[in-house]
Amino acid sequence: MKTKGKATSFDIAHFAGVSQSTVSRALRNSPLVNEETRRKVWEVAKKLNYKVDKNASNLRTQQSATLAILLFEDPTGDESQINPFFLNMLGSITRACAKEGYDLLVSFQSISQDWRAEYEDSHRADGIILLGYGDYMDYQERLQNLLAQDTKFVCWGAKVEGRQDLTVSCDNYGGGQLAAQHLIENGRKHCVFIGDASEHSPEFLTRFKGFQNTLEQHNIPLGERSIANAISTEDSGYHATRSLLANNVKFDALFAASDLIAIGAIKALKEAGLKIPEDVNVIGFDNIAAANYITPSLTTIQQNTTLAGQMLVSNLLSLIRGEQIVDTLLPPKLIVRQSTTK
Template identity: 45%
Template sequence: MKRPTSFDIAALAGVSQATVSRALSGSTSVSEAVRQRVFDAAAQLNYTVDINARKLRSKKINTIAVLVSEDLDHSDNRINPFFLPLIGSILDYANTRGVDVLMSLQKADADWGADYGFSRRADGIIFLGYRDFESYLRRVAVLRQVGEPWVVFGPVMPETPNLFIGSQNEEGAHSAVEHLIKTGRKRIVFLGEASEQHSEFFERYKGYQRAHTEAGLTPDPRLAVDCFISREEGAAAIDRLLADRVPFDGVFAVTDLLAIGAIQSLQKSGLAVPADVSVMGFDDLWACTCINPTLSTVRQDTTTAAKVLVDTLAALIDGEPVEMTRIPTQLVLRESA
């Protein structure tokens, strides 16, 4: 099948080829209505920019962008605290490669394509954080149309292995819950969003389920608590379980923030951690060692993640093949479990 061209887009959108070029390059001389017609036509034709041809037309500026999604679930911080050490490691490693980094906090309704893909403010993009994963995929599809190299830290998607870099979420959760079961815990709460719209957490839920299955246990469905990812939500979720008199002796939270909130709720209710209830988190934030008891958790390797993200993006920018990467996690046992 013949590869669609900008002339095909122009014919379908009812504009000139020059207008198509200006629209796809982000020129402000094109109205928003015309730009949208061009994008719609490009999507209908499954048009993508030839990255190698694009490189011949424009020089690299030796800058990458790191776009951090605004995290509205954290009342006291607009950035998920897990990303702070990852950002630091990205900056450090990019510096060793002689690459400048442009940082930006992205609002939920931000137009990444117009701001970065079309404007050529960076050679490529690293995305950190997302909300609804399906809508996220639809929005980054615009970047494919313009040939902007990009990588995401999150769930590894087999259908697009060159774009997603992530931790071994299911394996990490499995090791955490397996440890809780081996220490005698039989009724373990799952705190987090266990849906495919939050793919990383859904992978951790699968690890939670697999550990139970291998131990011959069937989790009580009342113990799977869907909640936003914040310390306050973790505390509120445990408050509700206690108020409803749902028995449990362990907690696995998909983030450390939820786990810290769970510990605070349990202690407020007069329960001892881990004597009465063991608690396990995921991420290994610095705060894990600042609470009493210190929090057992699953560590995500942000140093390795930063290196893989930057190296993968650099390879994509240069038109080189890349591989799907899952970064190993590590079970870190402290006082809470």
């Protein structure tokens, strides 16, 4: 045996004086093996520092006790950093997987490359979690492909009408409502929205609709000029806000589709000499760490990433077990900070 590679179940069989079959059974604590034999086998296995070869095991059993996560590159093209919100999600999914006894295979996906279910198809994972904003490129088509292949997967993000995939997401509509209600309670009359209110960003769009509809119910319509386009970066939020100001749009409240956008907006507002929250109330979305550190600290709609990670994992596991599951909507929560109060 020596240092000649890793020990196999045959090595153990040899030393324990039993057959390889028995070793396999003993190590998996099958009730079919005699107590004394089991002890003996375990003892030898421990001595030889034996570990089951997962490749062989998975090959035979056709399952892997592994989940894969496909993390889509933000459309920003920014090489350096992953969006902090998704990084948090990655962290919580990692934890949730560990808790369930599953391993996690992480793949970072460039938009360009062909990601068609490499993992599940190649038997490396029992299911896939898709994580990424939006609906760019041939995302739709690709999802259809996964469905057609009966691949087990769940998506994070907004439910898109007509799509058959299972999703877990924050109640974005409700989050938009919360934001609107809070601003209304603060007596604000002229609101603006910053973010992408188009079907290219279903989540942002849903937040926007909840926001807009609630305002309208209180007779505070949101004019066309009160919507500025932005993707989820600080930079984009900054520039969008500047263009609003440059266009002389008057407002006393700003709802950003994400915290990063809000942070950029705050920077622009400050530069323009506007006081927050006195002149302008600002609300973000996500509750990333920075929201708490920025000055003024940012009122925001929290998405519970810990819970989200758990739900993604547990829903996917249910799906793999063949159980009937439905889309999950997580409750958003208003976190009030200085940007909307004194």
